[in-house]
Amino acid sequence: MAELPSWRTINHACIVFQPGNASEYLTGDWRSRRPELDKEKCVRCGRCWMYCPEPAILWDEVGGYTFDYRYCKGCGICARECPYDAISMVEECEE
């Protein structure tokens, strides 16, 4: 970890000058339950993708929707919103 700044060198008003650096923060660390997709049930409506509060659901023409577990925090919103029950939440420790 880089050395932490002193009060003299910390950015004025804690302004962040590097755009988009929130992506360095991996919210996937928070997850206790993991969404899993049943590709048989999924109709690719995109509802989960719209509701996901993180950039954790990815779209790809060929493979359809997949989860990016680096950012998925396990909130379960996608599972709740899916009209076809294609997503189930699985306890991380149950593996």
Next chain:
Amino acid sequence: MSRDRVSLEICEACAEAVRLADVDVVAAYPITPQTHIAEVLSEMAADGKMEAEYVNVESEHSAMSVCIGASAAGARTFTATSAQGLALMSEMLYIASGLRLPIVMALVTRTLSAPLSIWGDHSDAMSVRDCGWITLFAENGQEVFDFTLQGFRIAEDERVWFPFMVCLDGFHLSHVIEPVELIEEEEAREFLPTYKPKYRLHPDQPVSMGCFAMPDYFSEIKKRQDEELKASYDVIIEVWREWESRFGRSYSPIVAHRTEDAEVVVLIAGGYAGTARLAVDEMREKGLKVGLASLKLWRPFPLEDIRKTLGHARLVVVVDRALSVGGAGGPIAGEVRSAFFHEEKSPVVASFVAGISGRDVLRSDFEAMVRKAFEYLDKGDLPYYEMFGVRE
């Protein structure tokens, strides 16, 4: 230098200073006794006398939020409020300071309810004592005009970048018509050039403001805020000196009157200092060695000036227009005591709470407080504080 003095209601004088400051955005929600400031500014904007965007917001929380957004985008911004309005925007006051945005606000001081009161005291100002704004108390209309204009200059100085609040007593100042010396638009431009923010929300140089900070950063951020708010003192003094050379009126953190040889000094902030000054002169005629300290600068707290002005006195009578309910003294008295706690020679600090919710404090009341404090001192039973003039 002699200038014309014009009769203005003090709220109007404040609005005139805002117009001369060439603000970009005003966002305000009307509340008694601040209303006339909002009213006059909205008229000026509607009539094209001021090239500012006047945002009619639905609450004071929104008023401060609009100011924060506008200021973050680089606009010169102003708002005004009172009492419950200030309480409602208090969340955003901390944010304005944390983001170091040079917003200027007039706080027309009024009692915080309940029971409902529209009258003046300093309970609202004291409730946001720790929010990190530069805070001044004005004693008269001229000071309201001068401090408001100076506020933009001080707040926007790159050594400062703090929001700035000028407190003026509800009704006793806000609604009083006084002669005020104005300045010309050109003079105002020279004194207060266009605001050029170093950091602002702009796509050419993207920045994020007000981000999340983990505990291993927060203390350093607060320490920097604290050190820099204290350091703004020097800039305030510098701007006051310049103001004096331009316009002939001088200011200091505490304006002292007959304190040099005083045995007892009365200290008060705001408009009631005017009455106190007359009371001091009367007491002097009666042979009492009394002086007055009119406190102008509240944040950053002028520790050294307090020590210098009051240090030689035997007794300091602090009159607070706010009660710290269940506390150890009036808010100003508490800080004055702290200023002397480590000093070898310290005056006794008597704390009276008076002038709550617009109740008059007469010349005779100031004398009564001074005499009472001496009595307590002689008997050796000075209370931590006393609410003066309350019916038993």
